[in-house]
Amino acid sequence: MSYYKVHSLEQYFKHYNKSLREPRKFWDRIADENFTWYQKWDKVVEFDMQEAEIKWFLNAKVNITKNCIDRHLAKRGDKTAILFEPNNPKEEAQHISYNELYDRVCKMANVLRSQGVEKGDRVCIYLPMIPELAVAVLACARIGAIHSVVFAGFSASAVASRVNDSECKMVITADGGFRGNKTIALKEIIDEALEKCPTVEKTLVVKRTNTNVNMKEGRDLWLQPLLDKADANNVAEIMDAEDPLFILYTSGSTGKPKGMLHTTAGYMVYSAYTFKNVFAYEEGDVYWCTADIGWITGHSYIVYGPLLNGATTVLFEGVPSYPDFGRFWEVVDKHKVTQFYTAPTAIRALAKENWEWVNKYDLSSLKVIGSVGEPINEEAWHWYNDHVGKKKSPIVDTWWQTETGGIMISPLPFITPTKPTYATLPLPGVQPVLMDDKRNEIEGNQVVGSLCIKFPWPGMARTIWGDHQRFKETYFSAYPGKYFTGDGALRDEVGYYRITGRVDDVVIVSGHNLGTAPIEDAINEHPAVAESAIVGFPHDVKGNALYGFIILKESGESRDRENLKKEINEHISSHIGPIAKLDKIQFVTGLPKTRSGKIMRRILRKIAEGDFSNFGDTTTLLNPEIVEEIKDNRI
Ligand code: WT7
Numbered sequence: 001m002s003y004y005k006v007h008s009l010e011q012y013f014k015h016y017n018k019s020l021r022e023p024r025k026f027w028d029r030i031a032d033e034n035f036t037w038y039q040k041w042d043k044v045v046e047f048d049m050q051e052a053e054i055k056w057f058l059n060a061k062v063n064i065t066k067n068c069i070d071r072h073l074a075k076r077g078d079k080t081a082i083l084f085e086p087n088n089p090k091e092e093a094q095h096i097s098y099n100e101l102y103d104r105v106c107k108m109a110n111v112l113r114s115q116g117v118e119k120g121d122r123v124c125i126y127l128p129m130i131p132e133l134a135v136a137v138l139a140c141a142r143i144g145a146i147h148s149v150v151f152a153g154f155s156a157s158a159v160a161s162r163v164n165d166s167e168c169k170m171v172i173t174a175d176g177g178f179r180g181n182k183t184i185a186l187k188e189i190i191d192e193a194l195e196k197c198p199t200v201e202k203t204l205v206v207k208r209t210n211t212n213v214n215m216k217e218g219r220d221l222w223l224q225p226l227l228d229k230a231d232a233n234n235v236a237e238i239m240d241a242e243d244p245l246f247i248l249y250t251s252g253s254t255g256k257p258k259g260m261l262h263t264t265a266g267y268m269v270y271s272a273y274t275f276k277n278v279f280a281y282e283e284g285d286v287y288w289c290t291a292d293i294g295w296i297t298g299h300s301y302i303v304y305g306p307l308l309n310g311a312t313t314v315l316f317e318g319v320p321s322y323p324d325f326g327r328f329w330e331v332v333d334k335h336k337v338t339q340f341y342t343a344p345t346a347i348r349a350l351a352k353e354n355w356e357w358v359n360k361y362d363l364s365s366l367k368v369i370g371s372v373g374e375p376i377n378e379e380a381w382h383w384y385n386d387h388v389g390k391k392k393s394p395i396v397d398t399w400w401q402t403e404t405g406g407i408m409i410s411p412l413p414f415i416t417p418t419k420p421t422y423a424t425l426p427l428p429g430v431q432p433v434l435m436d437d438k439r440n441e442i443e444g445n446q447v448v449g450s451l452c453i454k455f456p457w458p459g460m461a462r463t464i465w466g467d468h469q470r471f472k473e474t475y476f477s478a479y480p481g482k483y484f485t486g487d488g489a490l491r492d493e494v495g496y497y498r499i500t501g502r503v504d505d506v507v508i509v510s511g512h513n514l515g516t517a518p519i520e521d522a523i524n525e526h527p528a529v530a531e532s533a534i535v536g537f538p539h540d541v542k543g544n545a546l547y548g549f550i551i552l553k554e555s556g557e558s559r560d561r562e563n564l565k566k567e568i569n570e571h572i573s574s575h576i577g578p579i580a581k582l583d584k585i586q587f588v589t590g591l592p593k594t595r596s597g598k599i600m601r602r603i604l605r606k607i608a609e610g611d612f613s614n615f616g617d618t619t620t621l622l623n624p625e626i627v628e629e630i631k632d633n634r635i
Contacts, residue, residue, distance in 0.1 A: 015428040052472040056266035056458045063236035065142045068307035080312045087178040087318040106234035108139035111226045119144030124168040128177030129317045144237035148247040151294025154577045156192035167199040176209030180322035187213040241265030250402040251515035259465030270459025274406040275305030279339045280413045288314035289341040296402040325353040329361040341370035343511040351383040368413040370396040373511030381420040399423035405459030431455040451489040452482040507536030522575035528556025537608035545583035547608035590626040
């Protein structure tokens with residue numbers, strides 16, 4: 001029996017139980033039967049959850065791009081691998097076949113090598129959603145360079161801190177990017193960032209918008225002329241199973257972004273397996289995930305997962321609202337998309353518009369529709385189910401994280417009965433547990449707790465780049481021996497999971513994971529600001545929005561408040577990016593603090609939500625009187 005694909009609910013339980021009883025045999029079988037290896041492993045897994053040391057498929061040798069591309073050429077050479085749909089619907093879509101993808105990735109890999117990039121070097125990729133982004137990612141993997149994709153909405157200083165943290169040798173960028181009716185000057189942002197990045201030797205620049213750019217002599221090169229001269233064959237680097245594949249930064253509850261490190265074989269096996277099952281992928285399907293490759297969703301479910309399965313994956317440059325609110329559905333209709341994967345924030349934004357935008361198009365090609373990034377509220381779930389899925393295409397509400405590498409809890413379409421707002425059941429190989437405040441595992445159903453995972457899975461991140469101690473402390477110390485997700489969850493009477501949200505200082509705004517600490521750090525750098533505290537509050541479209549409580553310095557007291565608010569938001573935009581802007585800013589004279597000096601965010605959260613009913617125990621506050629003041633002046 002193959003374990004690669006689950007076909008029925010009965011088989012799901014069979015596979016699940018097998019993966020519990022014999023996880024090694026389970027993954028051994030999947031890895032063995034579905035990939036091409038230069039050399040197989042000596043041991044399936046070795047781990048120490050106390051020390052956060054995890055290794056999968058020890059001593060195996062593999063190259064993930066051989067699995068994504070080369071092995072498909074004989075049977076699927078002319079099949080479309082990447083279907084590029086440009087921002088402007090008047091620009092023609094591009095069908096990039098597996099043959100063509102092979103040529104383009106090999107050429108790019110040869111360019112990288114000729115520009116001095118070697119196995120183990122870090123390459124920062126700062127590109128819009130164009131085919132070159134996927135090609136650059138794969139070219140790095142081909143030669144064993146570690147890609148670090150930085151979302152092209154991040155500001156110069158956010159890029160600089162990421163480039164410096166992983167000491168990138170090269171940056172791949174574009175003159176500019178199209179997004180709706182805007183053009184974003186990406187090269188200009190990179191120029192500013194690189195003033196502070198001593199490790200970067202070369203930048204390769206893709207021409208996309210024909211924006212005028214500065215090319216720094218000796219550092220900056222246009223990519224196309226180099227590709228034109230490059231050889232279309234490239235011998236893939238032989239990688240060890242645990243060689244790093246990529247770094248991807250995610251926000252944490254303390255200042256610095258965390259460079260999550262994913263390695264080669266485990267990530268490959270896990271992204272491929274989860275893609276196949278969660279999207280019920282079959283040959284001939286046209287799969288579309290609307291995320292950006294700058295996030296983990298794009299890594300695992302635009303690039304690697306689909307290509308590993310020989311699928312056609314749509315790469316969409318645009319936004320849901322341009323040129324109008326029918327754009328998503330127009331693309332589904334035009335390309336006869338079979339699987340559609342998006343975020344609750346997009347669903348809520350579209351649900352606010354007239355549903356005629358959806359009904360204008362033929363969505364009958366859809367088989368499975370997915371959701372990811374934050375809890376999906378009941379109203380959005382039903383809108384998605386009724387208007388997009390037409391009550392026929394099951395919704396897969398997929399819970400996972402940058403750190404998990406792939407989907408962990410999700411219905412399997414046509415197999416697991418769905419339930420609104422529930423991510424339902426763990427995939428085979430995933431062992432979730434709920435923990436109480438006393439660090440005990442909560443048994444049974446109809447319970448709530450902190451969500452942990454008690455056994456390793458192949459796709460999990462192995463460390464934080466350059467800071468294993470932080471990796472251990474963040475994920476493996478709150479509940480010793482277990483991986484702590486940072487999320488709270490409940491388990492219903494049949495064992496279905498519903499993720500209720502973060503239990504730490506991370507706020508999910510429009511599906512973007514934002515740590516409050518880095519935003520506070522940025523605000524506190526403003527000359528008029530003494531101190532600040534940021535919390536999330538519920539928002540119709542964004543899921544959560546940010547509320548800032550800010551104490552001014554004496555020198556700031558005389559300043560015009562509205563101007564200050566603008567300046568603070570501009571400051572956040574330039575330090576982190578526009579996604580981290582505050583919706584509400586309230587100037588306060590103090591913040592509720594415990595005797596040990598910790599801000600009591602729980603109270604601020606309640607005030608931001610407008611819920612004054614029960615602040616809980618405030619007896620440990622140093623300054624309880626401040627709560628009244630903040631409450632009375634709430635915005
Ligand atoms: C956090 C991870 C995984 C790719 C996108 C986000 C939240 C994610 C769901 C879901 C409820 C979800 C969690 C998680 N989250 N998917 N289906 N239901 N919450 O990756 O930026 O690493 O954020 O997103 O809070 O911990 P990320």
